[in-house]
Amino acid sequence: EADIYQTPRYLVIGTGKKITLECSQTMGHDKMYWYQQDPGMELHLIHYSYGVNSTEKGDLSSESTVSRIRTEHFPLTLESARPSHTSQYLCASSPGQGAVMANEKLFFGSGTQLSVL
C-alpha cells in the first residue's frame, strides 16, 4: 500500500565516512519524518519536515542532518559516521497540510539498516 521508498536497504561502512540515506514518496505528502529504531526496537523521532524548505529536529538529538528541497524527497546525511550510529533508520510521511491532525496516519518505508564498523 505504501508508496514510500528507502535506499539502500542495508549499508555497511567504515568509521568517518559520509553517507546519505535516501527517502522518496510518491503520494504528494507534505509531512515527512525520520525515526531511528534501536536494537531494542524503540523508535525515536530524529527529524521531521512540514514541507519544502522546512526541517525540524525531533525528540532525540542526532548528529545527522536533513534537507527538503523537493516535496517527494527527504534525504538524511551523516557527515562522519561512527559505530554509535549503527541502527535502523525509518522514513515516514503523512498527508494533510498545516498542523498535524491527531488521527493522521503515518506511512513508513521499509527502512535502512546501517552498520558502522
Add this chain to the structure above:
Amino acid sequence: GDSVTQMEGPVTLSEEAFLTINCTYTATGYPSLFWYVQYPGEGLQLLLKATKADDKGSNKGFEATYRKETTSFHLEKGSVQVSDSAVYFCALRVSGYSTLTFGKGTMLLVSP
C-alpha cells in the same frame, strides 16, 4: 509529557491462542490512539486506530477499545496465526503536536 507503556515481550503463543497486548498511556491533551505492526524486515504499518473514548478500532481480526477511565488501549485477537508474528507498537498523538509517541514495542511469536 505524553508517554505510552506496553507490556514487555516477547509474547510467545501457539497458533489459535487468544492474544492480549496491554497498552496504557498518559497524555496532557485528548489523544488519538494507534496500533502499528512491524513484520520482519519491513517498516511499520497502521493496524488500527481510535480517536475518542469508547471507540473500538478493528482490522484483520485485531481489536482495541479506547478506555479513557483506565487510560488503556489493549490489543486483542481471538485466534492468532503464525503470520501474526511481528512487533506491535502502541502509539498516541495529541492534536496540534507533530510527534507520534510510540511505546517500546512488543514482539509476538506464534508457533504452529
